[in-house]
Structure formats: C-alpha cells, structure tokens
Amino acid sequence: MNKTLTEIINSRKSIRAFLDKPVDNKVIEEMLKMASQAPSGGNLQPWKIYVINSSSMDKFINFQKKWKGKEEPPYPIYPEKLKEPYRTSRYEVGEEMYSLLGIKREDKVGRLNQMLKNFDFFGAPVGLFCFVDKQMGLPQWSDLGMFLQTFMLLAVDQDLDTCAQESWSLKQNCVKEFLKVPDEYILFCGMAIGYADKDSKINKLQTTRRPIDDWATFVK
Numbered sequence: 001m002n003k004t005l006t007e008i009i010n011s012r013k014s015i016r017a018f019l020d021k022p023v024d025n026k027v028i029e030e031m032l033k034m035a036s037q038a039p040s041g042g043n044l045q046p047w048k049i050y051v052i053n054s055s056s057m058d059k060f061i062n063f064q065k066k067w068k069g070k071e072e073p074p075y076p077i078y079p080e081k082l083k084e085p086y087r088t089s090r091y092e093v094g095e096e097m098y099s100l101l102g103i104k105r106e107d108k109v110g111r112l113n114q115m116l117k118n119f120d121f122f123g124a125p126v127g128l129f130c131f132v133d134k135q136m137g138l139p140q141w142s143d144l145g146m147f148l149q150t151f152m153l154l155a156v157d158q159d160l161d162t163c164a165q166e167s168w169s170l171k172q173n174c175v176k177e178f179l180k181v182p183d184e185y186i187l188f189c190g191m192a193i194g195y196a197d198k199d200s201k202i203n204k205l206q207t208t209r210r211p212i213d214d215w216a217t218f219v220k
C-alpha cells in the first residue's frame with residue numbers, strides 16, 4: 001500500500017490465472033467506494049455493480065453450467081471490419097497469448113478452451129459484473145471505463161490482480177437471471193479479481209502499446 005501512482009499504473013496488467021486464495025468482501029467494498037470517486041459526466045455515476053465471492057461464486061459457476069437459456073450478443077464487442085492499426089494490435093495480443101501457452105493457430109479447440117476460461121473467471125475467487133442502464137449512451141459507457149480503471153488500480157494497491165472481461169457480455173441472460181438484475185440494465189463486462197498465480201505461463205504475458213506519435217498530435 002506504499003506504492004506510488006506511477007508504480008501502480010506500470011504494474012497493472014491483466015491476469016488470467018488466479019490462486020485459490022480468498023479475498024474479503026470488505027476489501028472489495030472499500031475499493032468500490034473509492035473507485036466511485038472516478039469522474040462521470042454530470043456526476044451520473046452510471047455504473048451498477050454486482051460482486052460474487054466465495055459461496056456466491058460457487059453458486060454462480062454451478063448455475064451457469066446448468067443454464068439452458070438462449071444468448072444473443074447484445075452488441076458486437078469489436079467492429080466487424082476492424083481497421084488498422086487496431087486490427088494488428090488485437091491480432092498481436094492474441095498471438096502472443098497463444099504462443100506463450102504453446103497453442104498453435106490451427107488448434108481451434110485449444111484456442112476455444114482457453115477463451116472459455118473467461119467463464120470460470122480464470123479461477124479467481126471474486127467476480128464483478130458491471131451493468132449500465134439501457135437508457136445510457138456512449139458518454140455514460142465511457143464513464144464505466146473510468147470507474148473500472150480506477151478500481152483496477154486500487155486493486156494493485158491492495159496487491160490484488162484483475163482482468164476486465166468483456167466476454168461476459170455474451171452471457172448476458174444467464175448472468176442477469178442469476179443475479180436477478182432488472183431488465184432495464186445491460187451487462188458491459190465482468191472482472192476477475194484475486195491473487196495472480198505467478199507460476200502460470202499465461203500471466204507472463206506483457207503487452208506493449210503503440211508509440212505516442214500513432215495517436216497523439218501536438219498542434220504547433
């Protein structure tokens with residue numbers, strides 16, 4: 001808890017394998033309260049959060065296995081024909097991840113099985129779901145991002161690890177039924193929270209960023 005903001009920002013990364021080590025809901029509650037200091041247009045604070053932890057996590061995983069309802073993606077997670085340079089960035093992170101795991105391009109089953117680990121929260125003890133009222137538009141969805149990043153940085157400060165998971169949007173109906181979320185809300189993403197399994201290969205993944213000249217212009 002004595003880390004500088006720079007250390008926290010630089011050490012946050014997405015973790016995709018967790019230890020079976022519990023996290024107290026009180027810690028999560030404090031982090032959520034603090035994350036709500038994130039700014040939002042008009043101070044709307046449009047996030048609606050559900051947390052599952054230990055016994056409710058077990059119940060949810062069980063519920064999900066037995067769930068027989070229908071899902072339809074509520075919106076495309078990525079644009080259909082992703083332009084450059086975004087396409088390459090997305091491609092590279094996928095390739096780096098599968099190469100670390102030794103899963104080849106043609107091993108479609110191996111890739112699918114790895115993707116499906118999202119729906120087990122990668123073994124994390126805590127799962128968070130972030131919903132937003134369907135009435136809200138693009139500006140409010142961007143507020144969710146600020147809230148979630150603030151939360152993920154606070155997690156680092158607590159020596160906790162996270163992975164934001166938009167893949168959960170594909171399981172809207174199942175998640176909403178389990179949590180009994182009113183229909184006016186839409187699920188944006190989930191988040192795995194816990195302690196990283198530092199020995200796991202996938203957690204060695206270290207992503208990079210495009211250079212600043214690609215996306216910032218200093219007008220002279």
Ligand SMILES: Cc1cc2nc3c(=O)[nH]c(=O)nc-3n(C[C@H](O)[C@H](O)[C@H](O)COP(=O)(O)O)c2cc1C
Binds near residue numbers: 014093118165166
């Ligand atoms: C909103 C959001 C949703 C994401 N969804 C997923 C996901 O469903 N599954 C996954 O493995 N990673 C997911 N990620 C993690 C990104 O792949 C990751 O942030 C990116 O590759 C950069 O790596 P880093 O977080 O380690 O810096 C998501 C990240 C964000 C911000």
